[in-house]
Amino acid sequence: MTLPVGSWVYGYIYQNNGVTGQVGATVNIVDQTNGQGTATTTTITDGFYQINIQNYVDDGDTIQVSAIYGGETNSDTFTLNIVDAAKSMNLTLETTARATFGFMVIPTVHPIKIIKSTNKIWVSK
Secondary structure (H helix, E strand, C coil): CCCCCCCEEEEEEECCCCCCECCCCEEEEEECCCCCCEEEEECCHHHEEEEECCCCCCCCCEEEEEEEECCEEEEEEEECCCCCCEEECCEECEECEEEEECCEEEEECCCEEEECCCCEEEECC
C-alpha cells in the first residue's frame, strides 16, 4: 500500500468556462483498484492542487481524480506508473443535474428525461 518514493498528482481545476481556475474546489484521489484510501486537498490560487499519493496507492492501480465545488463536479482516471514521479490531471467542472424519482435522488452530469407513463429514467449523453 505504500510506494517506495513520493508520487504526486497535480493540476488545475477550472470553472465550467474552461478558462478560470476554481479556488476552493475539493479534490479527491481514490484508488479504484484496491480501495486503499482517499487523499483529499483543496485548490488554491488559480485552481491549482497537488497531492502526494505515496501512502494510498500501488504501482499499476487505477486512480480516480475528482473535483467538486458547489453543484459542479468532474472526474477522470489514470493507471499509476511508478516510473512517473508525477501525474498532471486538469479537470473542468460541469454542472451536476439532480433528478428526484420517487424517494431516490440521482446525481448525474447528463440531462435527464423522466417518462412518467413507463416510470423509466433516460439519461441523454
